[in-house]
Amino acid sequence: MDENSYLSGYTDGEGCFCVTFNRSTRHKFGWDIRSSFSVSQNRDRAEVLVLFRHHFKCGTIRPDRSDKTLKYEVRSVNDLFTKVVPHFEQYPLLSTKRIDFKMFSEIVQLMHNRKHLESEGFKKVVHVSERLNRDGKKKYARRQIKV
Amino acid sequence: MDENSYLSGYTDGEGCFCVTFNRSTRHKFGWDIRSSFSVSQNRDRAEVLVLFRHHFKCGTIRPDRSDKTLKYEVRSVNDLFTKVVPHFEQYPLLSTKRIDFKMFSEIVQLMHNRKHLESEGFKKVVHVSERLNRDGKKKYARRQIKV
Numbered sequence: 001m002d003e004n005s006y007l008s009g010y011t012d013g014e015g016c017f018c019v020t021f022n023r024s025t026r027h028k029f030g031w032d033i034r035s036s037f038s039v040s041q042n043r044d045r046a047e048v049l050v051l052f053r054h055h056f057k058c059g060t061i062r063p064d065r066s067d068k069t070l071k072y073e074v075r076s077v078n079d080l081f082t083k084v085v086p087h088f089e090q091y092p093l094l095s096t097k098r099i100d101f102k103m104f105s106e107i108v109q110l111m112h113n114r115k116h117l118e119s120e121g122f123k124k125v126v127h128v129s130e131r132l133n134r135d136g137k138k139k140y141a142r143r144q145i146k147v
Numbered sequence: 148m149d150e151n152s153y154l155s156g157y158t159d160g161e162g163c164f165c166v167t168f169n170r171s172t173r174h175k176f177g178w179d180i181r182s183s184f185s186v187s188q189n190r191d192r193a194e195v196l197v198l199f200r201h202h203f204k205c206g207t208i209r210p211d212r213s214d215k216t217l218k219y220e221v222r223s224v225n226d227l228f229t230k231v232v233p234h235f236e237q238y239p240l241l242s243t244k245r246i247d248f249k250m251f252s253e254i255v256q257l258m259h260n261r262k263h264l265e266s267e268g269f270k271k272v273v274h275v276s277e278r279l280n281r282d283g284k285k286k287y288a289r290r291q292i293k294v
Contacts, residue, residue: 001238002149009156012195045242048159091148095188095195 007055008091010048015039015097017104019129021140028117029147033125035108037084038073046070056083081112103132119147154202155238157195162186162244164251166276168287175264176294180272182255184231185220193217203230228259250279266294 016038024032037059041049049061049072059074074084085105093101107125115121130142163185171179184206188196196208196219206221221231232252240248254272262268277289 001155002152005149005152006156006159006238006241008148009153009158010160011156012153013157013160041242045244048242051241091153094153094198095192097192 003051003055004087004091007052008088008093011039011088012093012095012097014041017097017100017132019104019107019125019132021126021129021145029119029122031122031145033111033116034075035077035080035104035111036073036075037080037104038071040064040069040071043068043070056087058083077108077111080108085109100132103128107132122147150198150202151234151238154199155235155240158186158235159240159242159244161188164244164247164279166251166254166272166279168273168276168292176266176269178269178292180258180263181222182224182227182251182258183220183222184227184251185218187211187216187218190215190217203234205230224255224258227255232256247279250275254279269294 016036018038019033019035022032022034023030026032039049039052043063046061049070052072053059053061056074056079058076058079059072061070061072063069064071074080085108088101089105092098106128110116110121110125113121116125126142126145163183165185166180166182169179169181170177173179186196186199190210193208196217199219200206200208203221203226205223205226206219208217208219210216211218221227232255235248236252239245254275257263257268257272260268263272273289273292
């Protein structure tokens with residue numbers, strides 16, 4: 001059994017690569033950009049989340065306020081860049097979710113290099129995130145998010 | 148990347164080991180027992196189901212009548228016994244779903260050895276299936292199913 005491949009398989013079914021924007025006066029350009037990798041699970045089946053936490057040596061497990069699930073989540077850009085993204089480059093997703101991952105990793109790289117604090121980089125993050133999780137609901141239409 | 152481990156990881160999130168009973172005059176004791184392994188997926192993300200089909204060299208992919216998903220399913224007791232069960236014994240599930248798998252494999256073995264056509268074996272299948280997918284909805288309460 002290869003734990004790396006198992007976790008990629010589990011992620012392909014249940015994982016999420018997300019980038020969200022929230023209005024903020026404390027952040028450059030008035031927007032707080034948050035990138036995250038997460039996996040949710042019913043509370044009675046938490047052990048896989050513990051395995052993710054143990055394997056990646058980063059992230060947190062906490063109850064999801066919206067429902068009765070638990071969520072494993074990595075938000076630290078540094079952890080995403082040094083641990084999560086390299087894992088899925090080496091043990092790739094096999095469904096179309098890999099397209100989302102590719103966009104996500106591009107955004108994480110921009111953020112890790114602090115390009116999102118410059119006008120061009122910020123615009124690029126907004127542009128790439130528009131196509132990310134295409135079918136998902138977005139709090140703000142990307143055309144609302146401007147430098 | 149190890150395809151076997153990936154598929155076990157995917158199954159731990161999205162797979163189902165089921166045993167259902169339907170009334171039937173053509174079957175012994177008046178009940179048709181159906182065991183199945185299945186994985187569902189949105190239609191736009193069918194490639195993992197194709198991978199399952201290719202990997203196990205058995206089963207079918209078809210639209211689920213109840214919603215807009217596609218379902219990969221193995222129903223043949225012989226395929227379950229010779230291909231599916233041995234896979235998950237070698238590349239085990241890591242969540243509590245492994246408990247369902249253990250009960251499922253016990254039932255598949257009974258059916259493969261045609262024990263369900265004898266009174267004792269039939270009762271055993273009914274008994275074990277009662278605890279299988281405990282939280283799921285059952286068409287018939289197991290106390291309704293008698294030899």
